[in-house]
Amino acid sequence: MTEPAETPPLSAGKLAATVAALLAGTLVVGGLCSLVGLAELTAQVWLSRALRLLAAAAVGAGLAAAGAALQGLLRNPLAEPYILGVSSGAGVGVLLGLALTGTIAMPLWASTPVLAFAGALATCSAVYAIAQRRGRLDPYSLILSGVIVNAFNGAIMLTIYLYVDRYRIAEFAYWAMGQLPDSTNLLLLVVCGGCVVAGWLALLAQASAFNVLGLGDDVAASSGVSVHRLRLVTFAAVGLMTAAAVALAGPIGFLGLIVPHICRMVLGPDHRVAVIASGFVGAAGLMAAETLCRTIGPWVGAGRVPVGILTALIGGPFFIYLLRRRFREVPA
Amino acid sequence: MTDRPHVLDADAVVFAYRPGEPVLRGVSLRGQAGRLTCLLGPNGSGKTTLLKCLLGQLTPTSGEVLLDGVPVGGRSPRELARLVAYVPQFPTSAFSFTVQQIVLTGRFAHTGALSLAGPKDLAVAREAMRMTETLAFARRTLAELSGGESQRVMIARALAQQPSVVLLDEPTSHLDIKNQLRIYRMMERLADDWRMAVVCVSHDVNLAGRFADDLVVMRDGRVVAAGPPAEVIRADVLREAYDVEIDLIPAPPDDVPLVRAR
Numbered sequence: 001m002t003e004p005a006e007t008p009p010l011s012a013g014k015l016a017a018t019v020a021a022l023l024a025g026t027l028v029v030g031g032l033c034s035l036v037g038l039a040e041l042t043a044q045v046w047l048s049r050a051l052r053l054l055a056a057a058a059v060g061a062g063l064a065a066a067g068a069a070l071q072g073l074l075r076n077p078l079a080e081p082y083i084l085g086v087s088s089g090a091g092v093g094v095l096l097g098l099a100l101t102g103t104i105a106m107p108l109w110a111s112t113p114v115l116a117f118a119g120a121l122a123t124c125s126a127v128y129a130i131a132q133r134r135g136r137l138d139p140y141s142l143i144l145s146g147v148i149v150n151a152f153n154g155a156i157m158l159t160i161y162l163y164v165d166r167y168r169i170a171e172f173a174y175w176a177m178g179q180l181p182d183s184t185n186l187l188l189l190v191v192c193g194g195c196v197v198a199g200w201l202a203l204l205a206q207a208s209a210f211n212v213l214g215l216g217d218d219v220a221a222s223s224g225v226s227v228h229r230l231r232l233v234t235f236a237a238v239g240l241m242t243a244a245a246v247a248l249a250g251p252i253g254f255l256g257l258i259v260p261h262i263c264r265m266v267l268g269p270d271h272r273v274a275v276i277a278s279g280f281v282g283a284a285g286l287m288a289a290e291t292l293c294r295t296i297g298p299w300v301g302a303g304r305v306p307v308g309i310l311t312a313l314i315g316g317p318f319f320i321y322l323l324r325r326r327f328r329e330v331p332a
Numbered sequence: 333m334t335d336r337p338h339v340l341d342a343d344a345v346v347f348a349y350r351p352g353e354p355v356l357r358g359v360s361l362r363g364q365a366g367r368l369t370c371l372l373g374p375n376g377s378g379k380t381t382l383l384k385c386l387l388g389q390l391t392p393t394s395g396e397v398l399l400d401g402v403p404v405g406g407r408s409p410r411e412l413a414r415l416v417a418y419v420p421q422f423p424t425s426a427f428s429f430t431v432q433q434i435v436l437t438g439r440f441a442h443t444g445a446l447s448l449a450g451p452k453d454l455a456v457a458r459e460a461m462r463m464t465e466t467l468a469f470a471r472r473t474l475a476e477l478s479g480g481e482s483q484r485v486m487i488a489r490a491l492a493q494q495p496s497v498v499l500l501d502e503p504t505s506h507l508d509i510k511n512q513l514r515i516y517r518m519m520e521r522l523a524d525d526w527r528m529a530v531v532c533v534s535h536d537v538n539l540a541g542r543f544a545d546d547l548v549v550m551r552d553g554r555v556v557a558a559g560p561p562a563e564v565i566r567a568d569v570l571r572e573a574y575d576v577e578i579d580l581i582p583a584p585p586d587d588v589p590l591v592r593a594r
Contacts, residue, residue: 006432006458006470009449075426208447212437214426215489222387223493224413224441269427272446 178308
């Protein structure tokens, strides 16, 4: 043979090296971010900042890895927890939890994630039920059902607003912008962080099946993939991770869209790499974005800028770019 | 492994997507190791539905599909994938995987949770690419290949499953005559040299008649005729199946006649 036609495939060693490099990079970004800020760097300031950055890392990892998995499962580059309405479903749950504070006996760290998870799963089922026909999923129906369910969930949230004490509406509105609270509830962070890690591992275990699924449902099924089970496990994991992210920081959009695309562009289309890399890059990215938002706040005269605004400002145009590119790829 | 050749047996398969509207009305078919079986019939005659029943993706309403005596529905998806492989009509890849990566996905049922390919998986994939003559473009993506090349990649992918039965759904429907011939020669070799049971849904009566060991002609969910090409390629059989008048043009001695619709 004249030229080496094949490339060495993904090996355990290469995967481990990738994880190590990404973990190191994420830790460096987190460490640097914890040193940047307006307040004087005392031990107490550093600790509260570190907790907030940990929360940002959990949210970023959860949303980005969930986005990478959804894009693989649905063979749709536009899929993402926020666009498909999963985030808004979790949001309804969280708002309900906030509104009921004092009414129900459960503490915040338990009630919020549970209600968020219930809302996320209900929305997943609704979107799936609307978009599927005889077990097939049409990519555009899926985006449209996401839009519809988002609008519906928005209406439910506004209805909840009607019934809460009007002095608390500001608190709710800030939450709806997608921002990490000044003081992180440690138990909530542990519970949500655990959910993100569990979901991430579950998605990684499905990643090689996403690769096969890219060749079509029939090919995947005849290769040994249980397509139905794959959908259930993925939606459950995505619901869990999104619920955790929304419980911690409110609805933060487009991170699950941007990060997986960057990872695929740099590291190739293999989902085993994309799911891992998206989690780390999402964590690092949201820590950096959160630090940027906290730092530039006073300069733009807003005190503090919710990080959800920044991701949406970047993500909106990025979505349009992807949509246009996709239309160009499809032959007329 | 037993020495007994592998057999795929469909016995009086009835299937309905909606109750009371059967698409298959009692179809029997046998795919044997070392034989190429071609399924013929007009559009809507139930060929693809039958293929899905053979693959275990649809469960017959009545009747059964047995692989070496065991119902295909009774095996786990991974177990079944090590025995039966499938080649789709239109090769597609939603992500820009290389040919080698695509062929390696055929190892899914043979590998662990992360599907990391070991030396054996690489060797099997290489052998499959060599057989289908796709090794030369192992680094390219499907989008960079022609229709015939893509279809050969999908066949290589199926072979990487190391199956004893290969099912193909109209693999040549969108190819030029040179590539059609190439795919049929490849299927013939899989049956003759690789001793697989090859079952192919086909629209080309002449190619099927020329290469197949057995033909099964379907219409309206029933088998109209089955047997060696010399017995099945007859004007009355094809008229009944396709609803057109047929001329048979004599071919060289020992060959089945050519079919021309009038």
